[in-house]
Amino acid sequence: MLPDLHVKISSDAKLDVHSLLVSQDMMNKLDLTDKQAITLQFGQSRFTMHVAADALLSSENLKINPAIIAKTGIQSNMPYAIINHKHIIRIGPYIGIAANLKPDRSKPFGMQSFFIRQLIEQAQSMGAVCFAFSMKDLDLIKAQVRGFTCHNNVWVKGLYPLPDVIYPRCNSEFNRYSVRQSLQKMGVRYFNPPGIGKWGTYKTLIQNSRLVKYLPDTRLINSFSDLNEMLNKYHHVYMKPITGSQGKNIIKVSQSVRPKSYEYQYHINQRQISEKAGSLQELERKLRSFMGTKRYLVQQQINLLRKDGCIMDLRVMTQKNRNGNWMVTGDAFRIGKSGSITSNISGGGSVGDVQTLLNHYFDKTQVREIMNDIDFLALETARTLETRLGPTGELGIDIGVDQHGKIWLIEANLKPARKIFSLMKDNESRLLSVRRPIEYSIYLAGF
Numbered sequence: 001m002l003p004d005l006h007v008k009i010s011s012d013a014k015l016d017v018h019s020l021l022v023s024q025d026m027m028n029k030l031d032l033t034d035k036q037a038i039t040l041q042f043g044q045s046r047f048t049m050h051v052a053a054d055a056l057l058s059s060e061n062l063k064i065n066p067a068i069i070a071k072t073g074i075q076s077n078m079p080y081a082i083i084n085h086k087h088i089i090r091i092g093p094y095i096g097i098a099a100n101l102k103p104d105r106s107k108p109f110g111m112q113s114f115f116i117r118q119l120i121e122q123a124q125s126m127g128a129v130c131f132a133f134s135m136k137d138l139d140l141i142k143a144q145v146r147g148f149t150c151h152n153n154v155w156v157k158g159l160y161p162l163p164d165v166i167y168p169r170c171n172s173e174f175n176r177y178s179v180r181q182s183l184q185k186m187g188v189r190y191f192n193p194p195g196i197g198k199w200g201t202y203k204t205l206i207q208n209s210r211l212v213k214y215l216p217d218t219r220l221i222n223s224f225s226d227l228n229e230m231l232n233k234y235h236h237v238y239m240k241p242i243t244g245s246q247g248k249n250i251i252k253v254s255q256s257v258r259p260k261s262y263e264y265q266y267h268i269n270q271r272q273i274s275e276k277a278g279s280l281q282e283l284e285r286k287l288r289s290f291m292g293t294k295r296y297l298v299q300q301q302i303n304l305l306r307k308d309g310c311i312m313d314l315r316v317m318t319q320k321n322r323n324g325n326w327m328v329t330g331d332a333f334r335i336g337k338s339g340s341i342t343s344n345i346s347g348g349g350s351v352g353d354v355q356t357l358l359n360h361y362f363d364k365t366q367v368r369e370i371m372n373d374i375d376f377l378a379l380e381t382a383r384t385l386e387t388r389l390g391p392t393g394e395l396g397i398d399i400g401v402d403q404h405g406k407i408w409l410i411e412a413n414l415k416p417a418r419k420i421f422s423l424m425k426d427n428e429s430r431l432l433s434v435r436r437p438i439e440y441s442i443y444l445a446g447f
């Protein structure tokens, strides 16, 4: 394998469709011989070819018939990575980003358009072919896909072979088991499988003895006696829908002992509501109407650090690198809106630098220990969840630090946003967070 080799591919109508014209220098670098039969592979499209050396061709060039080029979606002026592995010459890799298509020419993928454009540009700079597509435009019968790429800030539609790797950034369509299975059978790899929810996450992580001490006591609510037992034990608990996100539908419940009464808080449209109940029956009746049919878990409250009275916790972005190893890309504290029971940015939270904030509460040695602990927890969580999820490229991990400096795992998110980096104006981490899924895709594709 020669991952650092790049070529430009141009068309020559005089060539027959089975001829691949290569410079002598490239013949040597790819370990080819004249007239050798090889397979030329673009994504999942393969063409049987005969190699011919051309003394006049400059070193970084290949020539093929335009009919072949038309089937590959490659551009003649772009350099692509090339490898020769057991007589299969692969160009690319081909990386497809599955996303939700919107009827807007300048932003075909809505709010994600800027992010996707950065991904495509990053991939192109590394010699990969990268396009974004809607799952509706994936044709498994013809083994082709209609997608968009970006050149000089302009979105261009084109037809592509099935990619080597799919990076899903779309909603539910990709999660259909049958689609994922068909793709896999056709040789397409993908990462970031569908999530397993907060309860599935907890059940997976609790089996790792190294993680047990970081996990707040958590139960699935089967009946209200589960809530009652947790309230008797901890007095303050969080109730969360197992498939929730963005802090939505979360309820904080507190129990006073003498006289026994309950208080609970939740958000509706960013407004915080606080209510009381005099008995467990009344609490159950009132909460049931808020919970609807959603399944909830109940969790001991973590006594989170507070800044000016507002709770705060961390978002840690963990991602796979070029060698398929988990790394921490960056992190930030999220500080909840005044009076809020959640820190989520979407609920009005702001951000702050981790080390600077920790320095306010703890001494230097403690801060160093806490920060090491945070990195260990984030990476161990990612590694452990991956054993259950299958290939995963990135996880946004929420971690709480309590008032004693003990750290706790709150949850792990697939499809994490890059918002913390933009809000922190940390452009370096943001760019790294864009580069890493491309690097991991290249690794998964075997380049």
Ligand SMILES: Nc1ncnc2c1ncn2[C@@H]1O[C@H](COP(=O)(O)OP(=O)(O)O)[C@@H](O)[C@H]1O
Binding pocket: 216, 238, 240, 244, 245, 246, 247, 248, 250, 299, 300, 301, 302, 303, 304, 311, 312, 313, 341, 342, 343, 344, 398, 410, 411
């Ligand atoms: N057990 C808990 N103790 C204290 N705060 C919590 C607890 N669980 C959640 N929170 C707060 O609520 C926020 C949202 O909870 P989280 O589990 O991350 O759900 P979501 O998927 O909606 O983001 C957390 O970032 C944290 O600020």
Ligand SMILES: [Mg+2]
Binding pocket: 246, 247, 398, 411
């Ligand atoms: Mg969260």
